[in-house]
Amino acid sequence: MLVVVCIKQVPDTTQVQIDPVTNTLVREGIPFIVNPYDTHALEEALRLKDRFGFRVAAISMGPPNAEATLKKALALGVDEAILLSDRAFGGADTLATSRVLSEAIDRLNRQEQVGIVICGKQTIDGDTAQVGPGIATRLGYTQLTLVDRVEKFDPFQGRITVRRKLEGRHETVEAPLPVLLTVVRELNRPRYPTVPMRLESEQATVQVWSNQELQLDQNGIGLKGSPTWVSRIFSPQREKGEIVGDGVADPAGAAHLLVDKLVSRDLLVV
Amino acid sequence: MSPNPQLFLLLLILSASAFVIGCYRRFSLVALGRPEDRLDAPGTRFARMLRLAFGQQRVLGKPFGMNHFVIFWSFIILAAANAEFVVSGVLPQAGLAALPAPLQHALLFLFDLVSLAALVCVLIAFARRLFFAEPSLSSDYVKARSPEALLILSLIAVLMLAYFGLHAARIMIGMEDPTAMPVSAAIAALMAAPLATDPTAVATWSWWLHALALLSFLAYLPQSKHMHILTAIPNCFFAGLERPNTQPREEFARGMRFGAGRVDEFTWKDLFDSFSCTECGRCQEACPAAATGKSLNPRSIIHALKTNLLANGSSLRAGETPTLPLLANASDTGPGEGSAGDDAIWACTTCGACMNACPVLIEHMPKIVKMRRHLVQMRASFPEELSAFFENVEARSNPWGIAPTERTKWHANLPVRPFEQGKTEYLLYVGCAGAFDARQKQVTVALATILDAAGVSWGTLGKEERCCGDSLRRLGNEFVFDRTARDNVKLLAERGVKKIVTQCPHCFTTLKNDYRQYGMELEVVHHSELLAGLLASGQLELKQRVAQFGTVLFHDSCYLGRHNDVYSAPRQVLATTTGASPAEFVRNAERSFCCGAGGGRMWQEEQEGERINLNRVKEALQQKPDTICVSCPYCLTMMEDGLKDLQGGAVRVKDLAEVVVEGLRA
Numbered sequence: 001m002l003v004v005v006c007i008k009q010v011p012d013t014t015q016v017q018i019d020p021v022t023n024t025l026v027r028e029g030i031p032f033i034v035n036p037y038d039t040h041a042l043e044e045a046l047r048l049k050d051r052f053g054f055r056v057a058a059i060s061m062g063p064p065n066a067e068a069t070l071k072k073a074l075a076l077g078v079d080e081a082i083l084l085s086d087r088a089f090g091g092a093d094t095l096a097t098s099r100v101l102s103e104a105i106d107r108l109n110r111q112e113q114v115g116i117v118i119c120g121k122q123t124i125d126g127d128t129a130q131v132g133p134g135i136a137t138r139l140g141y142t143q144l145t146l147v148d149r150v151e152k153f154d155p156f157q158g159r160i161t162v163r164r165k166l167e168g169r170h171e172t173v174e175a176p177l178p179v180l181l182t183v184v185r186e187l188n189r190p191r192y193p194t195v196p197m198r199l200e201s202e203q204a205t206v207q208v209w210s211n212q213e214l215q216l217d218q219n220g221i222g223l224k225g226s227p228t229w230v231s232r233i234f235s236p237q238r239e240k241g242e243i244v245g246d247g248v249a250d251p252a253g254a255a256h257l258l259v260d261k262l263v264s265r266d267l268l269v270v
Numbered sequence: 271m272s273p274n275p276q277l278f279l280l281l282l283i284l285s286a287s288a289f290v291i292g293c294y295r296r297f298s299l300v301a302l303g304r305p306e307d308r309l310d311a312p313g314t315r316f317a318r319m320l321r322l323a324f325g326q327q328r329v330l331g332k333p334f335g336m337n338h339f340v341i342f343w344s345f346i347i348l349a350a351a352n353a354e355f356v357v358s359g360v361l362p363q364a365g366l367a368a369l370p371a372p373l374q375h376a377l378l379f380l381f382d383l384v385s386l387a388a389l390v391c392v393l394i395a396f397a398r399r400l401f402f403a404e405p406s407l408s409s410d411y412v413k414a415r416s417p418e419a420l421l422i423l424s425l426i427a428v429l430m431l432a433y434f435g436l437h438a439a440r441i442m443i444g445m446e447d448p449t450a451m452p453v454s455a456a457i458a459a460l461m462a463a464p465l466a467t468d469p470t471a472v473a474t475w476s477w478w479l480h481a482l483a484l485l486s487f488l489a490y491l492p493q494s495k496h497m498h499i500l501t502a503i504p505n506c507f508f509a510g511l512e513r514p515n516t517q518p519r520e521e522f523a524r525g526m527r528f529g530a531g532r533v534d535e536f537t538w539k540d541l542f543d544s545f546s547c548t549e550c551g552r553c554q555e556a557c558p559a560a561a562t563g564k565s566l567n568p569r570s571i572i573h574a575l576k577t578n579l580l581a582n583g584s585s586l587r588a589g590e591t592p593t594l595p596l597l598a599n600a601s602d603t604g605p606g607e608g609s610a611g612d613d614a615i616w617a618c619t620t621c622g623a624c625m626n627a628c629p630v631l632i633e634h635m636p637k638i639v640k641m642r643r644h645l646v647q648m649r650a651s652f653p654e655e656l657s658a659f660f661e662n663v664e665a666r667s668n669p670w671g672i673a674p675t676e677r678t679k680w681h682a683n684l685p686v687r688p689f690e691q692g693k694t695e696y697l698l699y700v701g702c703a704g705a706f707d708a709r710q711k712q713v714t715v716a717l718a719t720i721l722d723a724a725g726v727s728w729g730t731l732g733k734e735e736r737c738c739g740d741s742l743r744r745l746g747n748e749f750v751f752d753r754t755a756r757d758n759v760k761l762l763a764e765r766g767v768k769k770i771v772t773q774c775p776h777c778f779t780t781l782k783n784d785y786r787q788y789g790m791e792l793e794v795v796h797h798s799e800l801l802a803g804l805l806a807s808g809q810l811e812l813k814q815r816v817a818q819f820g821t822v823l824f825h826d827s828c829y830l831g832r833h834n835d836v837y838s839a840p841r842q843v844l845a846t847t848t849g850a851s852p853a854e855f856v857r858n859a860e861r862s863f864c865c866g867a868g869g870g871r872m873w874q875e876e877q878e879g880e881r882i883n884l885n886r887v888k889e890a891l892q893q894k895p896d897t898i899c900v901s902c903p904y905c906l907t908m909m910e911d912g913l914k915d916l917q918g919g920a921v922r923v924k925d926l927a928e929v930v931v932e933g934l935r936a
Contacts (some may be wrong), residue, residue, distance in 0.1 A: 012665065012673075033665055192657060195647040195749045199524045 037120025091223030098134025292492025303538035344388035435476030509631035529643025553624035563879025620869030642746025689729030691766030703903030812933035820896025867904035887912030
């Protein structure tokens, strides 16, 4: 059985700034990281590998420099890394992206049966949480989103039971394979690469699949296949706070004022 | 002179064989270690060996040190007496009797007095262990192993008593001159009445007792911790000349193993160390982790190496996998005698107190770092909290994972210039704490203000400055440290930096000592040294004597003091600034006690035992200070946290620069 993990290279959003004139992200000199949720997806796939000996493939759609992200996945122990990269894929929204990823997974499925696809619940740059469900829909897999625990997994029966983390409650669901999971951070603690694995991954090759391999209709991918248009990106203006009282001269008084303020705004219940 | 040369020769051959086989077995195990050059600078090494081994410098620094000094020198002198005993035991015509009478007389006189001194010291050593055991001698560890110490002491005592018995009897028989041997003569006088009947029998019995004690000692020596009498002296010669914090580099290539996860992945010198330890416990006494109830005991680490090597020796020689693991996982039943526990390995603050205390220069800390290197690099196994630390340093080059663009925020309200090649004298290496930690940023501003007031030409690397990698290296993440160091050395060379001033002893030692391994030879000073120089030369003029901090107690940072020998500079600065020498901790200067944050402990929880910073702050409060003065960002955090926990009242913690800057106010 093959386990597929979808990962994305994202700009380190703590370092991203928005150009006030063009309303676009200033990406120059900003380092890229693996989307944090995807690191948990990767970890869960590797745990399945450790437990059952499944092979794990990591796929990512992105520009050629996204290879670095897949190298990190190789350093952690994935067996195969595939970069879906083509100018024709560029400018894709979540719909066009999920078409490309689905096709790639289907292609992998023809070589070895895919049982589980794991994605992060969302990326920290787009924050849509749509690509995972989009892939599941296109492939006809059962989608289990917001997974924070794999309760039971029986590869022989072909069934999986997971716990979903919802607002204020948990939900335990069971589904037959193949499934697509989107995962939250609470699921696991991602491993750290060993040095021998890092050194191996530096030599390992990342396969690059373009649309020549996938043969998707040009009108369904990239900018052309994307119905979503971003009209404006901006940083919300943050109101400057105020200093309440004098914490140095009169800490008790300042604390009192602060509590009153919080209560008056319904932020604190006495 | 021997009652039975043939029998003695037979026993001698048996005993010498046991000795040779025992030594061969151990030294051939040492040869299983990885190669390492310890023969450079032989002159320096030899001088140090004379001072520490023959001069017993560190032994004498402790109570009962003189006792050991006397036993040590008695052994050396009596080695000649025992050699004579053995030779004349086999060849009765040889020995002292063959020497000219005045020389024979002088030697007998010397041996007689030295034997008495040794006997007295052995009795004192007995009494110390049995009746006046100090805390370091009453631990479970020592209790478990004290029979061995007592057995060795008993053998020495028997040797001396037999020596006196033999010579007293010979004096009674008239074979030896009583004027040459005053102690033996006195004993002869005492024995005269009860044993007058048969002094010859006494001589024979004493001779055999002496012979058996000597031969037993010889045979037993390599099996025991008393092996140190053979290894301690060369160990002082071979000990590292580098600062104790500077671990050797690792080369990274595919197919290699990193760190020490098996006993044969240590160097031969590491293994030799384990046979040089006599388990005196000075390291344990000095260790902040051991003192606060952590699993770590540096003495046990060294002992574990030895027992692991002995247990795995034959399988290692046969090229097989060792049976006893060196590192015991937490999930295992617990570390056996020959294994080091994970908890112990992660508890080390790399403060270097153990190495500073060891009389025979055993290198505990590098071994702990080597085992950490294995855990991090080969197994990716380390305390959970370190995941975030490693990721943050690697991705954003600071421990907190704050955006590198915020590195210059500390000088939002100050005119700070970038370092310019040829124009700027000093690069101020701000350091991660100095740039990101809210409290330490105040210190950076104070230091910048002082440098400007003194007219020092300085600049920074701005947002391009990166983490120096100190914690990475001490935590065993050598792979990431290696990349960090290469990048930093390249950047500093490109910018034409020649002189660096740091406010953090960890940046200081890393740039100064660790980066030398990467070919960087820069003048690196800690701000305490620079400020001392500026004050002494008059370049920095204070407008007023600083009195508002009251009694100032100075806390030595391990990485400034013990690791770099900077003790007087900060004290001079405080004396000039406040008009009085600072108050001192009981444990100060090279015996200073760690704040608990070095060695990457800053980024880990401290759940086991008492918190190290509380131990130190309690010690501080005994001195009734108004201010605790530090010279390190980690110490600053740890002291302030400790004071909060202990409700330290009005006691403040200030960095040296914050004290000095007050003197600039008119």
